[in-house]
Structures are given as structure tokens and as C-alpha cells.
Amino acid sequence: MKNFSILGYGHIGKVHEQAIRDTENANLISIIDFNLPSDLDAITYSTLESFLQEDTTTDVVVIATPNGLHREHAIRCLKAGKNVFIEKPISLNVADAEEILAVANEKGLRVFSSMQLRFSPVVQYVKKLVENNALGKIHMVNVQCYWNRNRNYYKLREWHGTDDMDGGVLYTQFSHFVDIINYWFDEVKCVNSRSFNFSHSDITEFDDSGYVDFIADEAVGHMTYTTSVFNKNFESNITIIAEKGTIKIGDQYLNQMLYSDLKNVCCSNKVSTEQKNFHPEAIQEVSDALFRKNESILDGKFAVDLVKFISAANDFAKENKLHQMNAYEVSHS
The missing domain is CATH 3.40.50.720 (NAD(P)-binding Rossmann-like Domain)
Structure with missing residues (x-):
């Protein structure tokens, strides 16, 4: 003990x-x-x-x-x-x-x-599929996170919404989803990113939405995220499109198998769980x-990979905003 x-x-x-x-x-x-x-x-x-x-x-x-x-x-x-x-x-x-x-x-x-979330049975199941090459060549990995974080959320915790203490929605809200991609694949690299602030410009020091393009081993990856959904969280999911199957897992805690069509693999629908809290594990x-x-x-070495990915995504987003601003100034000069 x-x-x-x-x-x-x-x-x-x-x-x-x-x-x-x-x-x-x-x-x-x-x-x-x-x-x-x-x-x-x-x-x-x-x-x-x-x-x-x-x-x-x-x-x-x-x-x-x-x-x-x-x-x-x-x-x-x-x-x-x-x-x-x-x-x-x-x-x-x-x-x-x-x-x-x-x-x-x-x-x-x-x-x-x-x-x-690495301890979710659904996440572990997909990890084994990838390790055992049961999916064959993986073509695409898509991550979608559509959440709500309203004004009250940021008022309740004074450090939320600041660059120096919070760091942004990819760190505070969506880092677990990035981590799971890192967990499944050997090499994950961010190659482009854009970000936007749809509904928090007077609340947070960072953008609330965006997309990230990445490579996961040989697969093409794309992540779309936002905290600007009306009223309440909408959905969170990860989809894999592969040579020998299609699989989609979801819920905020990645504890549900939402879709599974796999060659020579059965019973994948049985891995879903109502457990949402994996902190004891x-x-x-x-x-x-x-x-x-x-x-x-x-x-901790795995946590460093997470920070590298999100830091790169944030850097790409800032560069793209700067390029867009410079292009606008040139076109209107």
C-alpha cells in the first residue's frame, strides 16, 4: 500500500x-x-x-x-x-x-x-485491435468534441479562461481525447490547426473552437472541437476507418461502443460500460x-507527448491567424 x-x-x-x-x-x-x-x-x-x-x-x-x-x-x-x-x-x-x-x-x-480514460474497457479494446493488427491498414482517425462551457463555468473558477493558468480548451477540456490517440498509435504528429472564438471572446483569453489535422502512424487524422454548443454538451466520439473495419466509440468518458463493423471480430458491442469514473483505476x-x-x-513521458501535440496545435493556430491577418491587410492596402 x-x-x-x-x-x-x-x-x-x-x-x-x-x-x-x-x-x-x-x-x-x-x-x-x-x-x-x-x-x-x-x-x-x-x-x-x-x-x-x-x-x-x-x-x-x-x-x-x-x-x-x-x-x-x-x-x-x-x-x-x-x-x-x-x-x-x-x-x-x-x-x-x-x-x-x-x-x-x-x-x-x-x-x-x-x-x-486509458482504463476505459472500450479504449482498451480498441488498443488491442490496433496492437494485433486486427483492423489492417488504418486509413483515417476522426475526433469530434462538441461541448458547452458557459459564462457561469468560468465565473465559478477564477483561473479558468486565462492563458497562464488554464491554457485553453485543448488542455483543459479535450486533452483526454488527444491522449487516447497517443495511446493507440506509436507516432502522432500535429501538422496543422485553426482556431476560432465563437462565443467566449469577452470571457476567455483563448479561442473556444477549432480543428486539428494530424498524422497517426500512417493514418490521416482530423479533430474538430468546440465549447460553444448551445445549452449543454452534445457529443464526443472517435471514429477509425480501416482496411478491415470501422469503429466508433464515444460519450464524454469514451466508455461506449457506438458502432462496430469488423472483419472476423464479433461481440465488440459487449465492451461498453456505464462506468464513467476511472480515477480509482x-x-x-x-x-x-x-x-x-x-x-x-x-x-510522465506519455504526458509530455500530449503537451507536445497541443503546443504544436496552438502554435499552428496562431500562425494561421497571423497569416490571415496579414493577407487581409495586404488586400485592403
Whole structure:
């Protein structure tokens, strides 16, 4: 059994708390945040500094603070001798992500990232199809994420909507979908991107919608995303078009098999699950990996690949906006 402490007790911190309590090989030691409730069944600290000075039993610190603080908090914990389990994204740029791993390597410690949708039975099923070449040559991969994030969402959390703390919708809302493409394929590379702000221009410092073109091994990939859907989330899905089949999985947590037509493969419709929360599986994976000292599908190196992809997408989007602006100025000069 490994001992966990949680840094940050907002919405996602509470999710991790319950996941730790629900996992047999994990034990919750403490929670670190200011203005914590007085009835928590854990040791509480109001600052990270006091925790790092006094704690002697924590094996893993769950970093559940705003995105823009992940680098600082992770490195401080690593330098104090703690392994870290960082909520997605591991950081908001590649240099920070690589620095986190470098410090961990120097200290002989582990970095994990919260990429819990990898434990969805549907995601695992498609992973095995790809690994076993059951789909043959994969031609296309399409990702669609049509969500709603209204004004109240951004008002509830003051750090949401900012470039330096939030980082944008690809990081905060849709990074799990990018991660699953990284999980299924050996080499995923962003080759182009465009972004737009349809309904949040007076709310966020970044665009709310866009598309990304990518290559996944030899397959052509395309992702369309938005947080501007009217009223509520509409749908999320990933479709694979391949030589020996077509498959579509979906729901916000990628726990549903929506369509399957596969050559010489049956019963794929049975892999769907009503389970949506895979955080306990992630906590168990981290605890097991530390106990057995084996590699993990949550290792930080995979989280760096995610940051590389989204950073490239954001860079392409900015370049295309600049080209469009310059073209407009030339045409009207």
C-alpha cells in the first residue's frame, strides 16, 4: 500500500480524494489547501511549505492545482523526495514538462499523469485491435468534441479562461481525447490547426473552437472541437476507418461502443460500460507501479507527448491567424 496526499482541494481534488478512499492499495494521508473544511478525515495543511516541512509518510503527492501551477508544485514536491501524480495536463508547455521529468530522474523518483480514460474497457479494446493488427491498414482517425462551457463555468473558477493558468480548451477540456490517440498509435504528429472564438471572446483569453489535422502512424487524422454548443454538451466520439473495419466509440468518458463493423471480430458491442469514473483505476495503477517498480501507462513521458501535440496545435493556430491577418491587410492596402 502506498500513501497519498492531495495538493489542491477543488472539484478535481475531491474526485482524487474519493478515488484514493475507494482503492484498496492506497491510503490518504493529508490534504493541502487553504480554507479546508474542519471535518476532513485526513491531516490538513494550509500551505505546501508546511506540508513539505512536516510530512514524513507520503509516497505520492497528487497535484490537483490550476494547470499553470503544475510545474512549480511538482518540482517542489520532487525536490522534497515525493513522487508526483499530476492532474492533466502535466504542464502548459514542453520545456516545463521536460523539466519535471528531469528533476524526477535526478532524484530517482516517479512522475505519473492523470490519463485515466486509458482504463476505459472500450479504449482498451480498441488498443488491442490496433496492437494485433486486427483492423489492417488504418486509413483515417476522426475526433469530434462538441461541448458547452458557459459564462457561469468560468465565473465559478477564477483561473479558468486565462492563458497562464488554464491554457485553453485543448488542455483543459479535450486533452483526454488527444491522449487516447497517443495511446493507440506509436507516432502522432500535429501538422496543422485553426482556431476560432465563437462565443467566449469577452470571457476567455483563448479561442473556444477549432480543428486539428494530424498524422497517426500512417493514418490521416482530423479533430474538430468546440465549447460553444448551445445549452449543454452534445457529443464526443472517435471514429477509425480501416482496411478491415470501422469503429466508433464515444460519450464524454469514451466508455461506449457506438458502432462496430469488423472483419472476423464479433461481440465488440459487449465492451461498453456505464462506468464513467476511472480515477480509482489510475490510483491503483500508480500504487502498483511504485510497489512493483515497473513501467506504467500513466508514466510522465506519455504526458509530455500530449503537451507536445497541443503546443504544436496552438502554435499552428496562431500562425494561421497571423497569416490571415496579414493577407487581409495586404488586400485592403
